[in-house]
Amino acid sequence: MSPAYFASAAEHRAWLATQAALPKGFRTGVTRLNFTPAEAPKPAAMTLTLIALDKPTRDFAAVFTKNAFPGAPVIVGRYRLSSATLGAILVNNKVSNVCAPGGVETAERICSETARLLGLAPEQVLPSSTGVIGWRLPAAEMIAALPRAVESLETGTALTAAEGIVTTDLYPKIRRADLRGGSIVAVGKGAGMIEPNLATMLVYVLTDIAVPREVLRPMLTRVAGETFNSISIDSDTSTSDTVALLSSGHVPCPNEAEFEAALTQVCRELAEDIVRNGEGVHHVVRVKVSGAPAPAAARALGKAVVNAPLFKCAVAGNDPNVGRLVQAIGKHLGVVAPGADLSRLRVSMGGVEIFADGVFLLNPATEEKLVAHLRRAEMYSSAPDADGFYAPRISYPPHRHVVDVGIAVGLGAGEATVFGSDLTHEYISENADYRS
Amino acid sequence: MSPAYFASAAEHRAWLATQAALPKGFRTGVTRLNFTPAEAPKPAAMTLTLIALDKPTRDFAAVFTKNAFPGAPVIVGRYRLSSATLGAILVNNKVSNVCAPGGVETAERICSETARLLGLAPEQVLPSSTGVIGWRLPAAEMIAALPRAVESLETGTALTAAEGIVTTDLYPKIRRADLRGGSIVAVGKGAGMIEPNLATMLVYVLTDIAVPREVLRPMLTRVAGETFNSISIDSDTSTSDTVALLSSGHVPCPNEAEFEAALTQVCRELAEDIVRNGEGVHHVVRVKVSGAPAPAAARALGKAVVNAPLFKCAVAGNDPNVGRLVQAIGKHLGVVAPGADLSRLRVSMGGVEIFADGVFLLNPATEEKLVAHLRRAEMYSSAPDADGFYAPRISYPPHRHVVDVGIAVGLGAGEATVFGSDLTHEYISENADYRS
Numbered sequence: 041m042s043p044a045y046f047a048s049a050a051e052h053r054a055w056l057a058t059q060a061a062l063p064k065g066f067r068t069g070v071t072r073l074n075f076t077p078a079e080a081p082k083p084a085a086m087t088l089t090l091i092a093l094d095k096p097t098r099d100f101a102a103v104f105t106k107n108a109f110p111g112a113p114v115i116v117g118r119y120r121l122s123s124a125t126l127g128a129i130l131v132n133n134k135v136s137n138v139c140a141p142g143g144v145e146t147a148e149r150i151c152s153e154t155a156r157l158l159g160l161a162p163e164q165v166l167p168s169s170t171g172v173i174g175w176r177l178p179a180a181e182m183i184a185a186l187p188r189a190v191e192s193l194e195t196g197t198a199l200t201a202a203e204g205i206v207t208t209d210l211y212p213k214i215r216r217a218d219l220r221g222g223s224i225v226a227v228g229k230g231a232g233m234i235e236p237n238l239a240t241m242l243v244y245v246l247t248d249i250a251v252p253r254e255v256l257r258p259m260l261t262r263v264a265g266e267t268f269n270s271i272s273i274d275s276d277t278s279t280s281d282t283v284a285l286l287s288s289g290h291v292p293c294p295n296e297a298e299f300e301a302a303l304t305q306v307c308r309e310l311a312e313d314i315v316r317n318g319e320g321v322h323h324v325v326r327v328k329v330s331g332a333p334a335p336a337a338a339r340a341l342g343k344a345v346v347n348a349p350l351f352k353c354a355v356a357g358n359d360p361n362v363g364r365l366v367q368a369i370g371k372h373l374g375v376v377a378p379g380a381d382l383s384r385l386r387v388s389m390g391g392v393e394i395f396a397d398g399v400f401l402l403n404p405a406t407e408e409k410l411v412a413h414l415r416r417a418e419m420y421s422s423a424p425d426a427d428g429f430y431a432p433r434i435s436y437p438p439h440r441h442v443v444d445v446g447i448a449v450g451l452g453a454g455e456a457t458v459f460g461s462d463l464t465h466e467y468i469s470e471n472a473d474y475r476s
Numbered sequence: 477m478s479p480a481y482f483a484s485a486a487e488h489r490a491w492l493a494t495q496a497a498l499p500k501g502f503r504t505g506v507t508r509l510n511f512t513p514a515e516a517p518k519p520a521a522m523t524l525t526l527i528a529l530d531k532p533t534r535d536f537a538a539v540f541t542k543n544a545f546p547g548a549p550v551i552v553g554r555y556r557l558s559s560a561t562l563g564a565i566l567v568n569n570k571v572s573n574v575c576a577p578g579g580v581e582t583a584e585r586i587c588s589e590t591a592r593l594l595g596l597a598p599e600q601v602l603p604s605s606t607g608v609i610g611w612r613l614p615a616a617e618m619i620a621a622l623p624r625a626v627e628s629l630e631t632g633t634a635l636t637a638a639e640g641i642v643t644t645d646l647y648p649k650i651r652r653a654d655l656r657g658g659s660i661v662a663v664g665k666g667a668g669m670i671e672p673n674l675a676t677m678l679v680y681v682l683t684d685i686a687v688p689r690e691v692l693r694p695m696l697t698r699v700a701g702e703t704f705n706s707i708s709i710d711s712d713t714s715t716s717d718t719v720a721l722l723s724s725g726h727v728p729c730p731n732e733a734e735f736e737a738a739l740t741q742v743c744r745e746l747a748e749d750i751v752r753n754g755e756g757v758h759h760v761v762r763v764k765v766s767g768a769p770a771p772a773a774a775r776a777l778g779k780a781v782v783n784a785p786l787f788k789c790a791v792a793g794n795d796p797n798v799g800r801l802v803q804a805i806g807k808h809l810g811v812v813a814p815g816a817d818l819s820r821l822r823v824s825m826g827g828v829e830i831f832a833d834g835v836f837l838l839n840p841a842t843e844e845k846l847v848a849h850l851r852r853a854e855m856y857s858s859a860p861d862a863d864g865f866y867a868p869r870i871s872y873p874p875h876r877h878v879v880d881v882g883i884a885v886g887l888g889a890g891e892a893t894v895f896g897s898d899l900t901h902e903y904i905s906e907n908a909d910y911r912s
Contacts, residue, residue, distance in 0.1 A: 079838050108818055109806030109834075139802060141835045173799020174836040279803050349785075349899075350907055357908030363609020366575060367715050370545030382544055398545075399577045400610040402515050428860035428901070463785075464908070465864070468901050471786055472793030 042309075045439050052211060052436035059216045060199040063223045063248035065094045065288025069192035070204035073185040075178035077135070086134040086171075088182065089204035090154070090189045091244055093288055096125035096164050099253045101260040105281035111136050112143030113167040116151070117282060120166050121257075127164040129244060129284060130154050130189075131205050132182065133229075134171040136240075138279040146177045153183045157190045170207055170229065170242055170280050198246070202227035205242055208470060210435050213313040217302035222249040222291030224299075226306050230314030241268060241314060243283040245306065250289035251299055259300050260285050267307035270339055271315050271459045272346050283307075315459045316419075316437050320430075320467030323355050323417045325460045326442040331384075332454035337376070339456035344372035345445065346460020355443055356462035358418060360410030362387070362394045362402065369447060377451075384450025389413065391444065417441040422465050430465040478745075481875050488647060488872035495652045496635040499659045499684035501530045501724025505628035506640035509621040511614035513571070522570040522607075524618065525640035526590070526625045527680055529724055532561035532600050535689045537696040541717035547572050548579030549603040552587070553718060556602050557693075563600040565680060565720060566590050566625075567641050568618065569665075570607040572676075574715040582613045589619045593626045606643055606665065606678055606716050634682070638663035641678055644906060646871050649749040653738035658685035658727030660735075662742050666750030677704060677750060679719040681742065686725040687735055695736050696721050703743035706775055707751050707895045708782050719743075751895045752855075752873050756866075756903030759791050759853045761896045762878040767820075768890035773812070775892035780808035781881065782896020791879055792898035794854060796846030798823070798830045798838070805883060813887075820886025825849065827880065853877040858901050866901040 046052040062068065069090045076083045102121060104114045120126065130150065137143045151165040158165075169177070202212035206229045216225045228243040251259070264283050285303075293299055316324050327345050332338035345351065348368030354361035366387060373380060387395035390413030394401055420433040442459075482488040498504065505526045512519045538557060540550045556562065566586065573579045587601040594601075605613070638648035642665045652661045664679040687695070700719050721739075729735055752760050763781050768774035781787065784804030790797035802823060809816060823831035826849030830837055856869045878895075 079840075079843075081840065106810040106814065107803065107806040108808075108810035108813070108816070109802055136799075138799065139831065139835050143835075173797075173803060174838055279799075279806060349903075353904060353907035356904070359908070361609075363572075363574065363715075366545055367543065367609060370543040370715060372544075374542040374544035377544070378542065380544070395575065399575050399579075402610055404515075404517070407515075422864065424860055424864035428858065428864070428866075430864075463904065465866075465901055465904050467785075468789060468792070468899065468904055471789035472795070472900070 042440065046436050049211065049436040056212060056214050057197065057199055059214045060197040060202070060225070061223070062195055062198050063225055063246050063288060064290040065248050066246050067092050067094070067193040067195050068198060068201040069189050069194065070200045071185050071188040071192055073181050075181040077175050077178070079175050084134055086132055086178070087204045088185055088189045089131040089201050090193060091129040091201060091246070092158060092193055093127050093286065096127035096160065097287060097289060098125045099251060099256055099287040099289055100126045100285060101253065101257040102166070102282060102284040103260055103264045105279060107279045109139055109279050111138035111169060111280045112140070112147045113137055113169045114280060114282065115144055116147045116167055120163065123163045125164060126166060126286065127160040128154060128158055129166045129168060131168040131242065132177070133205060133207050135169060135175045135177050136171045136173050136280045137169040137177045138173045140174060140176040142176070146179050149179060150177070150182055153186055157186055166284060168242055168282055170240055173279060198225050198227050205229045208319060210317050210432055213310060213317065215306045215310040215313065217306045219249060219298065219302050220291070220294040222247065224249065224302055224306050226310050228310045228314055230317060241281045243268065243310060245283070245285040245303070248288045248290040249293050249299055250291065251287050251293050251296065255296055256285060256287065259303065263300065263304050263307050266304060267311045270342070270456065271311045272343055312459055315461055318461045319470045320432065320464040321461040322419055322421070322464050323414065323462045324442045325355060325445060325462065327445045327447065327458045327460070329447045329449065329458070330455045331449040331451055333452040334454040335456055338454040339458060340376065341369065341372055341447065341449070342456050342458030344368055345447070346458055349463055352461070352463035355414065356464045358411060358414040360389060360407060360414060362389065362400060365389070365445065366395055380451060386448045386450070388446040389444065414443060417443045424465070430469040432466050478876065482872050485647065485872040492648060492650050493633065493635055495650045496633040496638070496661070497659070498631055498634050499661055499682050499724060500726040501684050502682050503528050503530070503629040503631050504634060504637040505625050505630065506636045507621050507624040507628055509617050511617040513611050513614070515611050520570055522568055522614070523640045524621055524625045525567040525637050526629060527565040527637060527682070528594060528629055529563050529722065532563035532596065533723055533725060534561045535687060535692055535723040535725055536562045536721060537689065537693040538602070538718060538720040539696055539700045541715060543715045545575055545715050547574035547605060547716040548576070548583045549573055549605045550716060550718065551580055552583045552603055556599065559599045561600060562602055562722065563596040564590060564594055565602045565604055567604040567678065568613070569641060569643050571605060571611045571613050572607045572609050572716045573605040573613045574609040576610060576612040578612070582615050585615060586613070586618055589622055593622055602720060604678055604718055606676055609715060634661050634663050641665045644755060646753050646868055649746060649753065651742045651746040651749065653742050655685060655734065655738050656727070656730045658683065660685065660738055660742050662746050664746045664750055666753060677717050679704065679746060681719070681721040681739070684724045684726040685729050685735055686727060687723050687729050687732065691732055692721060692723065695739065699736065699740050699743050702740060703747040706778070706892065707747045708779055748895055751897055754897045755906045756868065756900040757897040758855050758857070758900050759850065759898045760878045761791060761881060761898065763881045763883065763894045763896070765883045765885065765894070766891045767885040767887055769888040770890040771892055774890040775894060776812065777805065777808055777883065777885070778892050778894030780804055781883070782894055785899055788897070788899035791850065792900045794847055794850040796825065796843060796850060798825065798836060801825070801881065802831055816887060822884045822886070824882040825880065850879060853879045860901070866905040868902050
C-alpha cells in the first residue's frame with residue numbers, strides 16, 4: 041500500500057525506491073540510443089530496458105492483447121510461450137513494431153543478438169515494444185546499443201527499469217509484496233490506449249518465489265482478468281499489451297493461494313497506478329457493480345460507465361451530472377439486456393444514493409455532497425499555457441482518492457470493480473498533437 | 477443538396493429559408509418561457525415548439541431510443557403508436573423529463589392541455605423533450621405558455637420550428653425533398669450524446685405525400701437504420717432520441733419506392749448535418765466499410781472506428797495517425813471475429829491506400845497527401861479564450877468536406893457507411909462545464 045498522500049515528486053520517488061528491491065535471481069539494465077525513423081524526418085530517442093535472469097527459468101507466463109493486429113513482439117511472444125525456458129526480456133519504447141514490414145524478422149534478429157551477448161538461445165529472449173504504430177524498429181542502432189544494455193545489468197533496484205519502459209507516463213510505477221522470505225515486484229507503463237484486453241500497457245512481474253508454469257499460467261490469466269482487464273482510460277485497446285510474469289524459483293512457495301492473493305494485490309495496485317497516471321487523468325473513477333447476472337456482465341457494465349464520454353467530461357468538471365451516469369447505464373443495459381426488469385436498480389456516488397425506484401433522488405443538499413466528493417478526488421485542475429496547450433500539472437500522484445460509483449443492478453449475484461478516469465483538455469492536448 | 481460552401485451564417489440561413497416551405501396540411505408555432513427548476517438555484521429558459529396538422533392523421537410513425545432508461549416522453553410516445561390518429565407534436569428543450577418523479581403524469585397533463593387548446597384528444601398529442609436529465613418539467617409554466625404557442629401557429633416555414641427545438645446546436649438544420657407535387661421536410665437537433673439507437677437527437681419529418689401507416693412504419697425503421705443509426709458523435713445514447721414522421725396525406729403517393737428513396741436522402745443529409753454540428757466537431761469522418769460478413773457487421777466496424785478516442789484526437793490534430801486507425805479496427809475485430817483471416821484487409825484514407833497485406837504503406841509523400849486531406853476537411857481550428865475555454869468558432873457549416881476512410885475487410889459482401897467526428901477541446905469545454 042502506498043501512503044495516502046505524496047507531497048512532491050521527490051517524496052514519491054523516495055517511496056518508490058523503498059519498493060524497488062529486486063527479487064533474488066534478477067538483474068536489470070537500461071541504455072539509450074538515438075535514431076532517425078525511415079517514416080519521419082525528425083530524429084528520435086529510444087530507451088532499451090533489459091531484464092535478465094541469472095539462470096533461465098521454465099516458470100514464466102504471459103498474457104497479450106486481443107487486438108486483431110498485434111505487434112510483432114506479441115506475435116513472437118506467443119511463440120515464446122512454448123519455449124522450454126526464458127532467460128531475458130528486452131523492452132524498447134518509441135516504436136511499437138506493429139504491422140511494419142518485416143517486423144517479426146526484425147524482432148527475432150534483435151532477440152538473437154541479445155541472446156548471443158547473454159549466452160542464451162534466441163528463443164529464450166522475449167521482445168517487447170511500445171510507441172508509434174507503423175514505424176520500423178531501428179535494428180542497426182538497437183543492436184549497436186545492446187552491449188551497453190548488457191553491461192549496465194545490475195541487481196538491486198527495479199526503479200531504473202520502471203523508468204526505462206515509460207512513454208507518456210508522468211512517473212514510474214512499481215508495486216511489490218513480500219511473502220515468506222521472497223517477493224513479487226511489478227513494474228508497468230501505461231498512459232493512453234488503455235482498455236484492457238489489455239492496453240498500451242506493458243507490465244513485468246518478477247518473483248523469486250517458485251511456482252511451476254502449469255500453475256503460474258492459469259493464475260496469471262485469472263489475476264489479469266480481475267485487475268488489468270478491469271481498467272479503462274480511453275476504451276482503446278493497444279496492439280502491444282503484454283503482462284509477463286517470471287519466477288526465478290529461489291524461494292519455495294509457501295502456499296499457492298497465498299501467492300495468488302499477493303499477486304492479485306500487486307497487480308490491482310499497479311493497475312490503479314496505471315489509471316491514475318493515465319493521459320490527462322484528473323480523477324480516478326471506481327465503479328463497483330453488484331447484483332448483475334454474472335461477474336462478466338458486472339464488469340461490462342462498469343466498463344460502459346467509465347467509457348461514457350459525457351459522464352467522463354462531467355467528472356472532469358466536478359459536475360455531479362447523475363443524468364449522464366444513468367444514461368450510460370441505460371445505454372449499456374438497453375443493448376445487452378433489453379426488456380430486463382430494472383425497477384430494483386440503485387445508483388450511488390460517494391456513498392450517497394442518487395437513483396432508486398426508477399427516479400432520481402436529487403436536491404441541493406445531495407448536490408453539495410456530490411460536488412465535495414468530486415473535488416476531493418481531483419488531482420489537479422486544468423490551466424492552459426499561452427498557446428492553449430494543456431500539459432499535466434503533476435509529476436507524482438498527489439493522493440489516492442477516487443470517485444466512487446456504486447451500481448446495484450438487482451438482477452443477480454455478479455460483482456465487479458472497474459477503474460476508469462475522466463476526460464480532460466490534457467488528454468486532447470496530448471493526443472491531438474502526439475507525434476509532432 | 478446544400479451548396480458546397482457557405483461563406484457566412486447569413487448565407488446559410490438564407491439557404492435554409494429556401495428549404496423550409498412546409499408541406500401542405502402542417503402549421504408550426506414557437507413560444508418561450510422562463511422558470512426556476514426545483515433541482516437548481518438559477519432561473520432557466522425553455523422554448524416550446526408546436527407542430528400541428530390541420531386534420532389528425534392515422535399515417536404516422538416513430539422510432540425511439542433503445543436506452544433502458546427512456547425519458548417519459550419516449551414512454552408516452554410508445555403508447556401513442558397505438559393511437560388511432562395523431563394531430564400534434566409538442567416539443568420542449570432545456571428539460572428532458574427523464575427519470576424525474578411523476579414524469580409520465582406530467583407529460584400526459586401537458587398533452588391534455590395542448591389537446592384541449594387544439595380541439596384534440598390527449599392521445600392525439602405526441603410529447604417530446606430534450607435537455608437536462610433528472611430535472612422535472614415546469615408544468616405550470618409550460619401550461620401557462622401553451623396558448624401563446626397555439627396562437628403562433630402558422631403555415632409557411634419550418635425554420636422557426638427548426639430553431640425552436642435546438643439545445644447546444646450552433647445552427648438550425650432542415651432538409652427537404654420535392655416529389656411529384658408534394659414534399660418531405662425534416663427538422664432535427666442533435667449536438668451531443670449522439671450515437672444512435674438514436675441520440676439526443678430529435679427529428680421530425682413532415683410530408684404531405686399519402687403513405688399508409690402500415691407502409692410508413694417499417695419504412696421508417698429501415699431508413700433510420702441506414703441514416704440516423706449510422707452516425708456517432710460521442711458513442712453516448714440519449715434517453716430521449718426520437719424520430720417521428722407524419723403524413724398529412726394531401727398528395728397521392730406516386731410510388732412507394734420513390735418515396736422511400738426521397739425519405740432516405742432527406743434523412744441521410746439531415747444525419748450528416750447533425751454530425752457536422754456535433755459538439756466541438758472540427759472534422760466529419762465518413763467510414764465506408766465493404767467486404768464485411770454482413771451489413772450489420774460493417775456498420776459495427778464503422779462505428780468502432782468513429783468512436784475510437786485516440787483516432788478522433790489524431791483527426792482533430794490533422795495528424796494522419798494511421799496506427800490508431802488500424803488499432804481501432806483491430807480492437808473491434810479482435811473482439812467480434814477472433815481468429816478471422818484478415819490478410820485481405822485494406823485500409824485507405826482520402827483515397828490513398830495506407831494498409832494492405834498486413835503492413836502499413838507509409839512514406840513521406842503519402843503522409844503529405846493525408847495531411848492535405850485532413851486539412852481540407854477541417855471546419856475550423858481551436859483557439860481558447862483568456863480563461864482557457866474553447867468555444868466553437870463557427871455558426872454555420874463552412875463546407876461539406878469529410879475525412880474519407882475506406883475499409884475493405886475481405887470477408888464477405890456486407891457494406892455500410894458511417895458518419896462520425898473528431899474529439900476536440902471544444903467538446904471538453906462544452907461538456908465539462910455543461911450545467912453551470
